[in-house]
Amino acid sequence: MLMSRIFIKGNVAIARGALDAGCRCYFGYPITPQNDIPEFMSKAMPEAGGEFVQAESEVAAANMLLGAAACGIRAMTSSSSPGMSLKQEALSYMAGSELPGVVVNMNRGGPGLGDIGPSQGDYFQSVKGGGHGDYRLLVLAPGTVQEAYDLTILAFELAFAYRNPVLILGDAIIGQMQEPITPQKPVAVDPFEGGSWRLEGAGQREPRVIKSLHLTDGALAGHNLKLQEKYQRAGKECRHEEFLTQDAELIVVAYGSIGRIVKSTIRKLRKEGVRVGLIRPITLFPFPSRVLFDLADQGKKFLTIEHNMGQMVEDVRLAICGKAESRFYGQLPGNLPTPNDFEQPIIDAVRS
């Protein structure tokens, strides 16, 4: 049965996605531009028999997530850039303790307090670790409101499949715009999910300890190796959108809301005979390196467009291994770009 379509904001789509994914604990702290998420959850969680806590800080919210995750409960926190910096401590501990949880960052401009407009300045923080230590988050970057909803449901599945925090990286554009979406049938969460490791009182079995401290000789090395193997395994979760790449001379690589805006630019330029295509990474970690490598191998040129001064472009260059020409165009923060803004940089790159 098809669910009827609803018209909602990106932030609400994420909150609704979490609810439909079986999330029953939400912990958060208000920060613009993602406040629709805690506002939705403050009503939705109690109605669903769950818990909503407005924490005293982003630090506390992320640690509440850690506690709920240790009990095997589907739980979430959300924030925006300055708040994400505060959450990193708990995320590092959760990665080290192999705990599943969903974290949302509706990226705003930085560094520091920055502004409240859209930005992709948190790419490095999101995909390279963010907190201390040698770990990764799985990172999903929606480009539409429908995708924001769908990827939130996927985020919970991945978090439990890999026992790892999963980050949804949107921005103020995705969060604040309103679009029609088709919701899915709510997930029937397995009540025994996490049953092999979650904390619930030892009962008659051996007690379980969820920790990230490994002091004995070789213990941390072994643990970190296990984590790295997990991140390798997660490679199969790689997702991307490919648009008109086959005959393209130039491949634009752009993600999230910028990827979507660039797609409009490409549609227009195609009508003018410009042979340009798009790769929009949907998972930023794992990164769709193989796809980019293969396109580079076919002799195509690359242009990475981001709403920052050059972050994902480093991963693009690693992926194409110097096989192709690679350019970068950065959109400054404080601006809401339109498809027109990207026309000239694309034309310049094709003609270079």
Added chain:
Amino acid sequence: MEEVLAYKSPLLLDDRLSHYCPGCHHGTVHKLVAGCLEELGVGDNTVCVGSIGCSVFIYNYLTLDTVEAPHGRAPAVATGVKRSRPDKFVFTYQGDGDLASIGLAEIMHAANRGERISVVFVNNTVYGMTGGQMAPTTMIGQKTTTCPGGRCADREGLPMKMAEIIAGLGGVRYSARVAVNNIKNLKKARKVLKKAFEIQLAGKGFGFVEFLASCPTNWRMTSLAANERVEKEMIPYFPLGVFKDEQGDS
């Protein structure tokens, strides 16, 4: 002649060699916690939230399901545990640096929200594991590696009285300070801790017990002299007693 068992260690206490320094009171407090949980019959249904510092290894001694919290964040982690599993008995075990310094926000707000958790707070007026630096509870005049001339009120403020501070918050149903430096105090401490645990079991709200404890190694004292210091220096400044005991429905 028939053998009479004069003393039995709580079953929840694992039979292993202690890593704590001679004379340290952590082992004693561990034993009290294990004993109370056992008496109340809740060990099977308990989630312990460990913290940072010497006591991080609590999971090596208490045979309980345990999660390790980042420095100072145990009350937030415990909030997540209790909110997701309200049917579980949940307690945190924290030292003075953890609870009164880096985790001050987390403890105050968890207490103020009246989270249905119990907090075991071990105050030995010093950072133990990191090598004896100043804590928010370090006594005036006490020398540590970061206040080598002795703590000075003008420069570093007065030692924080957490049991009284916590008692002042709305969601708190029980807040007390005890000591384990002699048998008499230890027996009282056991009763107080059990009471704090019972408050949670009755679903009433937040229970807090501060233990005055010794750290002979970082105080540069013998165990006996450390016990005496608890009596003569700490108790006069950190008075023992129950600062809040509200049994009413919250």
